[in-house]
Amino acid sequence: MPGREKKRRFREDPGPPKRDDTPPGERDPIDDLDEDADRHEQNIDTEEPDKQ
Amino acid sequence: MEHPRKRPGIAMGTETEHSIYAESADPSVRRNFNKAVDALVREAFDSTQFMGPQVDRSFGGGFTQFLHNGARLYNDIQAPEYSTPECQNPYTMVVHEVAGGKIVEQAARWASETLGYPLKIHRKNSDGHGHAYGCHENYCIRPKLFKELVRDPVNPSQTVMATFLIVRQVLTGAGKVGVECHDESFPFQLSQRWDFCNQFRANVTRTNRPLIQTRNEPHANAEKWQRLHYIMGDANMCEISTYLKMGLTSLMLMLLQDFERASYNLPTFMEDVEHYHRVGQVISWDVDFVGRPAVEMTQRTGSDVVLAMSAPEILQRYIDRLAEYVEIRPFRDERERTIYRDVIERSQKYLGLIRAGQAQELYGTLDWPTKKWMLQRYMEKKGQSWVDATRDEYLQRRLRLIADHAYTWLDSEQGTYFKLLRAGHITKLVDESEVRNAVFTPPPGRPQLRTMVVNKLLPSIVPGGIDWDEVVVPNPMDPGKNWTIKLQDPMLVVNPLMRGLVEDSTNVRQMEKELKEMVRLQSMKEGL
Numbered sequence A: 001m002p003g004r005e006k007k008r009r010f011r012e013d014p015g016p017p018k019r020d021d022t023p024p025g026e027r028d029p030i031d032d033l034d035e036d037a038d039r040h041e042q043n044i045d046t047e048e049p050d051k052q
Numbered sequence B: 001m002e003h004p005r006k007r008p009g010i011a012m013g014t015e016t017e018h019s020i021y022a023e024s025a026d027p028s029v030r031r032n033f034n035k036a037v038d039a040l041v042r043e044a045f046d047s048t049q050f051m052g053p054q055v056d057r058s059f060g061g062g063f064t065q066f067l068h069n070g071a072r073l074y075n076d077i078q079a080p081e082y083s084t085p086e087c088q089n090p091y092t093m094v095v096h097e098v099a100g101g102k103i104v105e106q107a108a109r110w111a112s113e114t115l116g117y118p119l120k121i122h123r124k125n126s127d128g129h130g131h132a133y134g135c136h137e138n139y140c141i142r143p144k145l146f147k148e149l150v151r152d153p154v155n156p157s158q159t160v161m162a163t164f165l166i167v168r169q170v171l172t173g174a175g176k177v178g179v180e181c182h183d184e185s186f187p188f189q190l191s192q193r194w195d196f197c198n199q200f201r202a203n204v205t206r207t208n209r210p211l212i213q214t215r216n217e218p219h220a221n222a223e224k225w226q227r228l229h230y231i232m233g234d235a236n237m238c239e240i241s242t243y244l245k246m247g248l249t250s251l252m253l254m255l256l257q258d259f260e261r262a263s264y265n266l267p268t269f270m271e272d273v274e275h276y277h278r279v280g281q282v283i284s285w286d287v288d289f290v291g292r293p294a295v296e297m298t299q300r301t302g303s304d305v306v307l308a309m310s311a312p313e314i315l316q317r318y319i320d321r322l323a324e325y326v327e328i329r330p331f332r333d334e335r336e337r338t339i340y341r342d343v344i345e346r347s348q349k350y351l352g353l354i355r356a357g358q359a360q361e362l363y364g365t366l367d368w369p370t371k372k373w374m375l376q377r378y379m380e381k382k383g384q385s386w387v388d389a390t391r392d393e394y395l396q397r398r399l400r401l402i403a404d405h406a407y408t409w410l411d412s413e414q415g416t417y418f419k420l421l422r423a424g425h426i427t428k429l430v431d432e433s434e435v436r437n438a439v440f441t442p443p444p445g446r447p448q449l450r451t452m453v454v455n456k457l458l459p460s461i462v463p464g465g466i467d468w469d470e471v472v473v474p475n476p477m478d479p480g481k482n483w484t485i486k487l488q489d490p491m492l493v494v495n496p497l498m499r500g501l502v503e504d505s506t507n508v509r510q511m512e513k514e515l516k517e518m519v520r521l522q523s524m525k526e527g528l
Helices: A029-038 B027-031 B033-045 B048-056 B090-115 B143-150 B156-167 B239-258 B273-285 B311-328 B334-355 B367-381 B386-391 B393-406 B416-422 B432-440 B446-457 B496-504 B508-525
Strands: B012-017 B019-022 B064-066 B072-075 B080-083 B119-122 B135-141 B197-202 B209-213 B226-230 B294-298 B304-308 B470-474 B482-486
Touching: A029 B367, A029 B393, A029 B416, B012 B090, B012 B239, B019 B027, B019 B033, B033 B048, B033 B064, B033 B072, B033 B080, B033 B090, B033 B119, B048 B064, B048 B432, B048 B446, B072 B090, B080 B090, B090 B119, B090 B239, B090 B334, B090 B432, B135 B143, B135 B239, B143 B156, B143 B209, B143 B226, B143 B239, B156 B209, B156 B239, B156 B273, B156 B311, B197 B273, B209 B273, B239 B311, B239 B334, B311 B334, B367 B386, B367 B393, B367 B416, B386 B393, B446 B470, B446 B496, B446 B508, B482 B508, B496 B508
Parallel strands: B197 B209
Antiparallel strands: B012 B080, B012 B135, B019 B119, B064 B072, B072 B080, B135 B226, B294 B304, B470 B482
């Protein structure tokens, strides 16, 4: 319906750097895995509906 | 091999049921999956960029709509499901699947703002508690092969295709921590989905999931095309895993379609087909490929040869056959052959590494090796190993959090897959510019024509009047009745004549009639 649109814009994604562009000494993402895991603690025990 | 008649390839697409979590301290909010999914799809439907001119229309209004890029987004059993448009080669297919992830991610961000709590979206296949969701694959194949593959009696095409679908997980498995639904204990397995396969063949998707799904909904002219619906594949994050999954499977189907005797000399399992799902599970759990399932090969002479081969060895036989086939098949154009040749060359290279015991070299290329060696490095930094993972419940939980939740999180800033990508650990297949284009525009072929017709006929289209193979408008000559513009060839090529016809037409009936004739002539030239 007219007026429904929220004029939201798709966010520009600059894309990943090429492998050679990775700054030397940048933090290894493996070192962040504990922090990454903690973000999902609430969900790991959630049972989802059976889907297809 | 005999030389086949020149034919089009196979249109393909995926339907991904995303996992959705509402982040809230209130359990009633967390359990209200429908509210979260409805909010997400409504945000997408409110976006001019995703919907094109349709956005201001009042038709539809339900929780399923076609997007401007030819895809379909909907609330399917409390999951945001994204069906890619039908694509005519596996490369385009990957571009559109990645674009779908971007759309769902963006819509989830908008919905989070509206709802006032974050939504997390994942591309995975289970919740770790015995509940599964799919990443279904669709392949438009000829009716004769469709019948062979889904109907009684069991025949060589069925057993060959089923064997291929089981062993392809060596390359395409998404990788998973632990085992669900079985009294087995493995710290890591190849596939997320095989734990949920319970039978050989059936027309069900939510319980007792089959290896061969018999659904018969062609969304096309059923005399020329049927849609094979394969439901046991994994939802992949690595673009190359998806590429090989769709590329090898569509090429196998083309081979079976083109050659009556394609199944000769290809190994199949010795077990009765009713036990094939168990074979698939055992192979998924055997991530180091120690076991060697018994297989038989039917020779051209008619004698059976029984062999013991590992899953990678069986897959090698199939890929070798496809490598021969890709060189002789008369594809529509050389770009198509180049893409399929690339699928084969990559498969040969990666399978060679796996067979040489060097699967760790595929960290960052394919999903299961990426997950396995990501977790291994994580454990090594803590002085732990896979042996610890078999007996330490806390460690198992941490590994599940990392592989099944953090890695699969569709958040391009915080998801672990995307962090690995930014750090240069992940090898991409497609360009970001192609993905961005696919967010807004349909791929070549029927989706392109469908979107053109939809744009042309707005605002006349009746509520719910857009489907994969038709667009419905009211009949101005007969109030209360409708006209249907049929789009029944999923492999059609949009040519300048068709484009001009749709753009310039002022008479729907005439447009429908002329389009039909143009598509008929095109099919006839290709011998369909």
